[in-house]
Amino acid sequence: MSCPPQIPLFPPLSQNPQITPLVNLNSIIQTLAEDLTTLTSFKTRYFRSQTGRRASEWLHNRIESLISGGAYDASVEYFNHTWIQPSVIARLQGISNTTVIISSHIDSLNLNLPSLLPAPGANDDASGVSALLSILQSLLSSPPLPLKNTLEFHFYSAEEAGLWGSNDIFSTYNTLHKQIHSVLQLDMIGTPSAKIGIVTDFLPESFAGYISHIATKYTSLTPVLTTCGYACSDHASAIRYGYAGGLITSGTIPELSKADYSHTKHDTMDKLSTPHIAEFVKFGIAWMVALGTAELEVERRGYICDNGYPDGWMGTILRFSTARAADPAGFGLWILAVVILLAIARPWEELPFLMRFCRKVKRRFRRGYTSLTGD
Numbered sequence: 170m171s172c173p174p175q176i177p178l179f180p181p182l183s184q185n186p187q188i189t190p191l192v193n194l195n196s197i198i199q200t201l202a203e204d205l206t207t208l209t210s211f212k213t214r215y216f217r218s219q220t221g222r223r224a225s226e227w228l229h230n231r232i233e234s235l236i237s238g239g240a241y242d243a244s245v246e247y248f249n250h251t252w253i254q255p256s257v258i259a260r261l262q263g264i265s266n267t268t269v270i271i272s273s274h275i276d277s278l279n280l281n282l283p284s285l286l287p288a289p290g291a292n293d294d295a296s297g298v299s300a301l302l303s304i305l306q307s308l309l310s311s312p313p314l315p316l317k318n319t320l321e322f323h324f325y326s327a328e329e330a331g332l333w334g335s336n337d338i339f340s341t342y343n344t345l346h347k348q349i350h351s352v353l354q355l356d357m358i359g360t361p362s363a364k365i366g367i368v369t370d371f372l373p374e375s376f377a378g379y380i381s382h383i384a385t386k387y388t389s390l391t392p393v394l395t396t397c398g399y400a401c402s403d404h405a406s407a408i409r410y411g412y413a414g415g416l417i418t419s420g421t422i423p424e425l426s427k428a429d430y431s432h433t434k435h436d437t438m439d440k441l442s443t444p445h446i447a448e449f450v451k452f453g454i455a456w457m458v459a460l461g462t463a464e465l466e467v468e469r470r471g472y473i474c475d476n477g478y479p480d481g482w483m484g485t486i487l488r489f490s491t492a493r494a495a496d497p498a499g500f501g502l503w504i505l506a507v508v509i510l511l512a513i514a515r516p517w518e519e520l521p522f523l524m525r526f527c528r529k530v531k532r533r534f535r536r537g538y539t540s541l542t543g544d
């Protein structure tokens with residue numbers, strides 16, 4: 170069943186949260202560096218790998234230690250899939266079950282031989298994961314806020330496979346009639362830039378406007394509008410099931426693709442700027458505080474729907490080809506491997522034999538045929 174896309178209502182712009190006491194910039198930058206180091210130290214966070222599973226387990230334990238002893242009604246859980254790497258969801262329960270979600274993806278991918286080759290995935294998307302951890306840590310280490318709404322922090326598995334983890338989660342949320350206000354995905358936010366890119370595909374204007382407002386008010390980043398052209402990250406799974414989903418990234422998509430090392434072994438921490446990610450942490454704190462403490466109305470209440478991905482079959486192709494030739498050297502390796510295999514197997518040497526064999530069969534057949542008809 171299809172459902173009209175939800176247009177979320179945002180708090181009045183005059184209503185601004187006090188976030189300065191929550192921001193300890195030096196400690197945020199240090200925490201970001203530590204978390205990024207750990208996340209990129211897994212050989213790969215590929216969703217079908219043991220190290221991918223261990224990355225999720227590390228994340229779960231890290232959040233568990235953050236929430237233990239905190240003043241919030243907080244919890245963390247795995248969301249299991251049919252593959253080995255679970256997604257992880259942290260929750261700060263508010264008075265109402267209306268839920269505001271901020272998200273990122275835990276998996277990484279090396280496009281050439283994902284099961285074997287390293288994929289540090291620093292920008293894609295350890296940057297988003299570490300930012301979410303810092304937002305959570307800042308909230309939990311400060312005096313608790315009076316949360317009217319519930320806040321969730323999502324860390325999806327198998328984004329790189331084609332948004333599989335988030336699809337499982339929003340499909341389930343839809344079946345459970347969960348009231349979701351909005352979902353905001355942070356993906357590839359580490360490239361040094363003075364901008365915050367607001368991806369406008371399938372994004373309601375009010376949503377883009379509120380991102381822009383929070384960014385201008387609480388960060389040094391300049392908001393810029395940009396487009397992907399297809400459902401390019403997990404927020405699209407939310408949209409698929411009728412929820413409002415947005416994506417923010419570092420600068421515009423064309424700027425990002427100029428220095429895009431994603432899906433290769435070159436997506437490493439040294440190419441990122443932790444002070445830049447810290448601006449996204451400031452943004453995230455303000456976003457969660459503003460939406461967590463405001464009176465939010467969610468119009469869409471419980472009906473089951475599936476719009477499919479909003480971009481049709483061409484988007485499916487694009488989603489898989491984003492795992493595009495970001496690594497021409499790797500692509501060259503594939504060609505080299507095929508050449509070596511051909512050189513060893515030399516299938517063309519079998520050609521004369523095959524032709525001889527075919528001639529023999531043909532002759533036999535003809536002889537049999539003439540002997541049958543000759544009588």
Ligand SMILES: [Zn+2]
Nearest residue numbers: 293294356357
């Ligand atoms: Zn990503």
